[in-house]
Amino acid sequence: MADSTQLKSDALLEQMKQHLSTDAGKAVVKKLGLVYQINIAPKKMGFDEVTYTVDLKKGEVTKGSYEGGKPDATFTFKDDDFVKVATGKMNPQIAFMRGLMKVKGSLSAAQKFTPDLFPKPSKM
Amino acid sequence: MAMRELVTGGAACAVPGSSSSSNPLGALANALIGSSSKTQERLQEVPTSTPVTSEPNFYAETDNHLGALPGSEFDQSLLPPNAQGSEFLRGFRSADQNGFTDAWDEIQHQSDGPPFDHFYDRAAAPQLQPTLDGPPQRVLSSFLHSFVESSRSGIPFHPAALPLLGLSEGDKKCIRDRSSIMARHFFADQSEDFINAQVNTLLSSLEIDSDARGKGPLPGRFRELEDYWNESQSMRNTGPHPADGWVAEYGQHRAAHGDPDAWAHSFEQQHGANGWASEFEREQVLLTSGDQMRGGNISNLAAMEQTRMLAQTLAQNHDPKFQNSRFLQFVSKMSRGELIIDDNQVKPATLPASGDWASEYQQQYNNGPAWADEFARNELSRGPEGWADEFAAAQEQQGSVDDQWVNEFSKLHVGDWAEEFGQQISEGAFDTSGDSWANAYDEFLNEQVVAKVRSDASRGVYVFSDMNPYVGHPNPLKEGQELFRKGLLSEAVLALEAEVLKNPENSEGWRLLGIAHAENDDDQQAIAAMMRAHEAEPTNLEVLLSLGVSHTNELEQAAALKYLYGWLRHHPKYGTIAPPELSDSLYYADVARLFVEAARLSPEDADVHIVLGVLYNLSRQYDKAIESFQTALKLKPQDYSLWNKLGATQANSVQSADAILAYQRALDLKPNYVRAWANMGISYANQGMYEESVRYYVRALAMNPKADNAWQYLRISLSSASRNDMLEACDSRNLDVLQKEFPL
Numbered sequence: 001m002a003d004s005t006q007l008k009s010d011a012l013l014e015q016m017k018q019h020l021s022t023d024a025g026k027a028v029v030k031k032l033g034l035v036y037q038i039n040i041a042p043k044k045m046g047f048d049e050v051t052y053t054v055d056l057k058k059g060e061v062t063k064g065s066y067e068g069g070k071p072d073a074t075f076t077f078k079d080d081d082f083v084k085v086a087t088g089k090m091n092p093q094i095a096f097m098r099g100l101m102k103v104k105g106s107l108s109a110a111q112k113f114t115p116d117l118f119p120k121p122s123k124m
Numbered sequence: 125m126a127m128r129e130l131v132t133g134g135a136a137c138a139v140p141g142s143s144s145s146s147n148p149l150g151a152l153a154n155a156l157i158g159s160s161s162k163t164q165e166r167l168q169e170v171p172t173s174t175p176v177t178s179e180p181n182f183y184a185e186t187d188n189h190l191g192a193l194p195g196s197e198f199d200q201s202l203l204p205p206n207a208q209g210s211e212f213l214r215g216f217r218s219a220d221q222n223g224f225t226d227a228w229d230e231i232q233h234q235s236d237g238p239p240f241d242h243f244y245d246r247a248a249a250p251q252l253q254p255t256l257d258g259p260p261q262r263v264l265s266s267f268l269h270s271f272v273e274s275s276r277s278g279i280p281f282h283p284a285a286l287p288l289l290g291l292s293e294g295d296k297k298c299i300r301d302r303s304s305i306m307a308r309h310f311f312a313d314q315s316e317d318f319i320n321a322q323v324n325t326l327l328s329s330l331e332i333d334s335d336a337r338g339k340g341p342l343p344g345r346f347r348e349l350e351d352y353w354n355e356s357q358s359m360r361n362t363g364p365h366p367a368d369g370w371v372a373e374y375g376q377h378r379a380a381h382g383d384p385d386a387w388a389h390s391f392e393q394q395h396g397a398n399g400w401a402s403e404f405e406r407e408q409v410l411l412t413s414g415d416q417m418r419g420g421n422i423s424n425l426a427a428m429e430q431t432r433m434l435a436q437t438l439a440q441n442h443d444p445k446f447q448n449s450r451f452l453q454f455v456s457k458m459s460r461g462e463l464i465i466d467d468n469q470v471k472p473a474t475l476p477a478s479g480d481w482a483s484e485y486q487q488q489y490n491n492g493p494a495w496a497d498e499f500a501r502n503e504l505s506r507g508p509e510g511w512a513d514e515f516a517a518a519q520e521q522q523g524s525v526d527d528q529w530v531n532e533f534s535k536l537h538v539g540d541w542a543e544e545f546g547q548q549i550s551e552g553a554f555d556t557s558g559d560s561w562a563n564a565y566d567e568f569l570n571e572q573v574v575a576k577v578r579s580d581a582s583r584g585v586y587v588f589s590d591m592n593p594y595v596g597h598p599n600p601l602k603e604g605q606e607l608f609r610k611g612l613l614s615e616a617v618l619a620l621e622a623e624v625l626k627n628p629e630n631s632e633g634w635r636l637l638g639i640a641h642a643e644n645d646d647d648q649q650a651i652a653a654m655m656r657a658h659e660a661e662p663t664n665l666e667v668l669l670s671l672g673v674s675h676t677n678e679l680e681q682a683a684a685l686k687y688l689y690g691w692l693r694h695h696p697k698y699g700t701i702a703p704p705e706l707s708d709s710l711y712y713a714d715v716a717r718l719f720v721e722a723a724r725l726s727p728e729d730a731d732v733h734i735v736l737g738v739l740y741n742l743s744r745q746y747d748k749a750i751e752s753f754q755t756a757l758k759l760k761p762q763d764y765s766l767w768n769k770l771g772a773t774q775a776n777s778v779q780s781a782d783a784i785l786a787y788q789r790a791l792d793l794k795p796n797y798v799r800a801w802a803n804m805g806i807s808y809a810n811q812g813m814y815e816e817s818v819r820y821y822v823r824a825l826a827m828n829p830k831a832d833n834a835w836q837y838l839r840i841s842l843s844s845a846s847r848n849d850m851l852e853a854c855d856s857r858n859l860d861v862l863q864k865e866f867p868l
Contacts (some may be wrong), residue, residue, distance in 0.1 A: 008679035018778040024812030054644040088836035122772035
């Protein structure tokens with residue numbers, strides 16, 4: 001249930017999870033075939049991070065670290081910055097250059113992490 | 125002395141991390157002007173061009189000194205004898221010379237006892253050549269005094285054989301530099317050759333090599349002062365008096381500020397055209413018009429005319445020495461210095477790295493009015509005068525014209541931006557490509573606005589449009605309502621902005637403005653406007669609901685919950701079931717429970733179902749949310765925003781096909797509903813129909829080119845649709861091209 005500690009990113013990743021079951025989502029899985037792990041910090045990187053695994057091999061979004069081995073790339077964001085990147089407000093390169101996004105793992109996998117992977121939230 | 129306030133400038137002038145007294149400019153000012161409390165006393169020591177009598181009552185002679193100062197006849201040619209401006213300039217000059225004496229005293233190796241003793245000596249037994257014996261410092265002191273005194277009668281200085289003084293290199297340099305500077309000051313009415321001869325005589329007597337002058341860094345605390353004096357003294361060869369040089373530079377400085385093209389242009393050239401630069405330019409235009417306006421307020425037109433003439437004459441000096449004057453460079457240098465110091469810290473007050481202009485500009489506006497006040501007060505206490513009036517009036521007007529912009533400017537966290545800019549440059553992150561820089565900058569600025577709006581702690585800052593044709597409209601609210609009803613959202617926004625500019629406490633104006641922005645797909649502005657409406661009328665239910673919706677859209681859980689609960693609390697019917705103590709610690713479950721109860725109490729109230737639907741969106745219980753909205757729609761089928769809410773909920777729960785039907789209903793009811801068009805685009809994009817989505821985004825943008833979200837989504841869709849050929853049109857926001865390419 002929603003409370004004040006909930007992350008904005010939760011909403012986007014929840015939507016991502018459902019999105020992967022659609023045709024468009026399946027197309028993404030087919031195209032990428034990679035596993036990303038995303039650590040999201042509410043305020044400051046390294047503190048109270050919540051980990052999501054976006055498995056674009058199986059088409060799943062799960063909470064927690066990837067259990068099937070090593071993810072192709074691991075990202076660390078602050079909550080707000082992840083939302084900006086996922087909604088196209090900030091491009092990942094800029095986020096990286098500014099130190100707002102930390103990357104571990106394969107660079108080529110990381111470069112495929114683009115805003116078009118994510119479904120866009122609609123507004124009421 | 126008001127001039128001093130300007131120069132010392134308080135905190136904004138200070139080099140960060142140091143007190144203002146160690147600020148070089150402040151030091152310069154202090155040395156130049158001295159403390160105002162001792163001005164009267166010190167005036168009496170000022171060397172004048174008239175021969176000084178050696179009467180014992182030297183210190184009693186106060187009345188004629190101002191009039192006897194060199195260069196004062198120049199003032200009188202421009203200003204009437206009694207004009208305060210002339211008084212001001214004269215006082216300023218005497219202060220110069222005053223501080224100058226300070227500097228002179230300082231080189232006498234303070235151990236020497238009170239620097240004035242020699243004056244007393246001289247008063248008792250006037251002589252031009254003092255006895256040159258005793259300890260070296262005493263000898264040096266006497267010798268230097270004799271040099272000073274030679275200036276009083278304008279006679280050549282006689283060399284003297286001195287005992288070995290044992291001067292260090294630093295001492296020599298110090299004496300060399302100071303004596304050259306002072307000689308030029310003392311012998312203002314003499315030729316350059318004469319001055320050089322005087323100095324050389326002195327230096328050779330002291331066995332100091334005069335050629336080494338000016339090489340290498342100068343020792344001592346007043347290096348900047350030395351530089352400035354060197355500069356101003358050399359300048360004096362072309363101008364009547366050093367103080368005039370100063371005033372001229374100041375005038376020129378002002379003129380430079382008043383020239384919008386030069387400033388804004390060079391900025392634009394350097395950094396590429398963007399919103400900020402143009403806004404700046406526009407403000408400069410406003411400033412200039414403010415400058416013109418001030419003319420109307422002045423009672424003493426003659427004085428104004430004279431001041432203007434003075435300023436013009438001075439500003440027209442194209443002497444490159446003026447243009448490259450050390451003082452201007454010094455100010456710039458200082459702000460560049462701040463850039464380095466503050467590179468890794470955010471200090472909004474000092475605006476570190478944004479370059480000279482931003483900090484100068486800010487400084488000018490932070491300090492300007494204060495200075496003007498001070499100045500006006502000082503002047504008025506001596507009797508009102510056009511000069512002071514003009515300044516005060518001008519500053520006041522500039523202040524009012526500018527307030528809004530300045531607020532906006534400071535709220536944008538220019539410091540952050542400046543820091544970012546500095547960092548990126550230093551990292552070389554953005555090479556020479558102006559485009560990518562400008563984009564990143566634009567983006568960052570947007571983020572700043574978003575961040576400001578989003579952070580719950582700080583209020584959203586409403587950003588007004590540039591050119592608003594409705595400003596001055598007799599009834600902008602009515603006009604705005606009419607335009608809104610016709611669906612001309614962007615026009616309605618302008619009219620409503622005019623309304624809230626006119627009546628900032630008009631909650632209805634702000635509310636409708638917020639709604640217009642929300643329908644125009646601009647939640648940041650919507651929130652900012654609604655916050656103002658909320659401020660003006662904290663219990664307005666529509667405002668509370670809108671804020672709840674907008675914060676939900678922005679994924680701001682806590683804020684959304686607060687406003688939705690506020691809706692319940694202030695509702696005449698349901699307020700009773702909402703315990704006030706709950707608002708201190710809101711939990712979703714509690715709020716949801718209360719709303720379910722309210723809906724049970726009155727199932728016929730569409731509004732409760734709407735709020736409940738929003739609440740379920742917040743917890744991502746989309747099925748329940750859809751149910752609530754559908755219930756509400758049965759009661760209110762003509763509510764286009766409700767259809768959009770339903771559609772958005774369906775889209776977020778991956779029922780994009782249904783969502784498109786709901787959006788279509790909304791658009792049937794309100795064809796110019798930008799948000800619904802943009803949502804259509806999102807739903808197509810989320811279904812992988814990128815080319816379709818592009819058409820809807822473009823349609824939305826054609827109606828509101830300021831919908832930043834839509835631009836971002838359009839870009840993503842264009843890449844996903846492999847239409848990279850259109851990215852450039854997207855990045856340059858070229859709607860003509862896009863509309864032609866993607867008609868709907």
